[in-house]
Amino acid sequence: AAKRSDQRLQKGQVGAMEGKPIGIKDLFCTKNVKTTAGSKILSNFIPPYESTVTQNLWDAGAIMLGKLNLDEFAMGSSTLASAFGPTVNPWQRTSDNKPLVPGGSSGGSAAAVASYSAMAATATDTGGSIRQPAALCGLVGIKPTYGLCSRYGTVAFASSLDQAGVITRTVRDSAIMLQVMISHDPKDGTSLNHALPNLEAALTGNIKGLKVGIPNEYRTSNLKKDMSDTWDKGIDWLKQAGAEIREVSLPHTKYALPTYYILAPAEASSNLSRYDGLRYGLRVEGHTLDEMYENTRAEGFGTEVKRRIMVGTYVLSAGYYDAYYLQAQKVRSLIKQDFNTAFKSVDVLLTPSTPTGAFALDEPSTDPIEMYMQDVFTVPVNLAGLPALSLPAGLSKEGLPLGLQLIGPNFSEDLLLRTADVMDTLATFDEGRQTLRNTK
Numbered sequence: 397a398a399k400r401s402d403q404r405l406q407k408g409q410v411g412a413m414e415g416k417p418i419g420i421k422d423l424f425c426t427k428n429v430k431t432t433a434g435s436k437i438l439s440n441f442i443p444p445y446e447s448t449v450t451q452n453l454w455d456a457g458a459i460m461l462g463k464l465n466l467d468e469f470a471m472g473s474s475t476l477a478s479a480f481g482p483t484v485n486p487w488q489r490t491s492d493n494k495p496l497v498p499g500g501s502s503g504g505s506a507a508a509v510a511s512y513s514a515m516a517a518t519a520t521d522t523g524g525s526i527r528q529p530a531a532l533c534g535l536v537g538i539k540p541t542y543g544l545c546s547r548y549g550t551v552a553f554a555s556s557l558d559q560a561g562v563i564t565r566t567v568r569d570s571a572i573m574l575q576v577m578i579s580h581d582p583k584d585g586t587s588l589n590h591a592l593p594n595l596e597a598a599l600t601g602n603i604k605g606l607k608v609g610i611p612n613e614y615r616t617s618n619l620k621k622d623m624s625d626t627w628d629k630g631i632d633w634l635k636q637a638g639a640e641i642r643e644v645s646l647p648h649t650k651y652a653l654p655t656y657y658i659l660a661p662a663e664a665s666s667n668l669s670r671y672d673g674l675r676y677g678l679r680v681e682g683h684t685l686d687e688m689y690e691n692t693r694a695e696g697f698g699t700e701v702k703r704r705i706m707v708g709t710y711v712l713s714a715g716y717y718d719a720y721y722l723q724a725q726k727v728r729s730l731i732k733q734d735f736n737t738a739f740k741s742v743d744v745l746l747t748p749s750t751p752t753g754a755f756a757l758d759e760p761s762t763d764p765i766e767m768y769m770q771d772v773f774t775v776p777v778n779l780a781g782l783p784a785l786s787l788p789a790g791l792s793k794e795g796l797p798l799g800l801q802l803i804g805p806n807f808s809e810d811l812l813l814r815t816a817d818v819m820d821t822l823a824t825f826d827e828g829r830q831t832l833r834n835t836k
């Protein structure tokens with residue numbers, strides 16, 4: 397691929413990502429290259445076709461260095477749920493050398509970019525899997541409006557929430573790469589036909605008069621002091637740049653996480669029914685067909701995936717469907733309406749990306765709900781289908797990266813990138829051992 401790229405360069409045919417070495421989350425099907433989704437059940441799966449998003453990147457001249465680790469089927473916030481073992485965050489805290497999680501599910505993508513192993517990486521975000529690992533590794537991550545990146549060839553987790561995006565070191569890199577990945581794709585029924593403006597050209601450096609909303613409900617009790625200080629710092633940068641700050645209310649925020657953990661498992665239980673040992677992937681024989689299904693799925697799926705299949709099957713079952721699934725769909729509409737109302741008075745919202753910085757690989761709680769809390773600020777965005785971006789904004793008192801999240805209305809990717817770019821020029825991180833901005 398590199399040779400072919402050199403040849404194109406010699407002929408003066410230069411794509412927007414010509415010769416750029418990138419990593420691909422192992423959830424995107426890559427033709428003739430193993431694609432595991434972090435699962436044992438797909439550990440021998442070699443796709444005969446290419447995902448639309450990766451094809452768009454190759455068409456623009458990008459070069460794949462390798463496939464990147466993730467939580468199994470993108471379910472998780474740490475990569476601890478990968479069947480192939482966790483990825484380590486290149487960052488360490490000042491107090492000890494314990495290996496830390498890079499966040500998840502796109503933890504491999506974030507660690508590869510933060511460690512300079514790849515210039516940029518693809519990622520996907522169902523409830524926070526681009527923004528949370530970007531935040532925990534000191535990087536920029538953007539999830540576009542639902543439907544802008546085709547889902548064709550991306551292993552499905554929760555189809556109404558899944559959306560591809562990018563993790564990069566700089567805002568400009570995100571703008572360039574995201575633009576290449578977006579396309580209208582007849583092979584995905586939810587793909588939108590909506591052209592975005594030139595995203596790199598949108599980085600004008602000017603956000604004078606921008607109205608920025610600060611949602612009251614995001615001042616939650618689990619928000620650490622250093623994170624809330626970073627949030628205040630972000631508000632100051634925006635004021636310095638001439639933006640106007642307004643308090644707003646998103647009253648249904650507290651229902652977002654429980655709603656997500658009904659809808660996402662429901663969709664997952666349906667999507668994952670295709671792994672049956674018959675068509676592709678792992679097969680563990682049994683005496684009967686049913687036994688073969690059971691053996692294959694018992695051995696092929698990890699604990700977290702099994703938990704979600706069980707929760708999802710339960711909330712969709714006769715008798716519980718109305719009480720859980722249907723009710724969650726109604727709450728989803730209310731969450732969407734909250735954002736619509738807020739965007740009548742402000743252009744974008746500023747929130748923390750996560751409640752805390754990275755935790756150690758050997759420190760996760762045994763309570764799955766605590767892991768789910770990692771996504772308390774990111775999940776509402778997926779339920780509403782909106783675009784959002786996480787940018788590195790400071791360091792915790794432990795010397796670890798903390799991220800701030802910008803959320804905008806549908807198709808406001810240009811505005812989010814412009815705002816993040818302005819904030820990035822005002823941000824200073826000299827309080828830490830490492831500099832987040834050593835690419836400049």
Ligand code: GLN
Pocket residue numbers: 470471472473500501520521522523524525526553660771
């Ligand atoms: N951490 C969330 C989950 O476990 C979100 C994952 C994602 O966005 N893929 O479902």
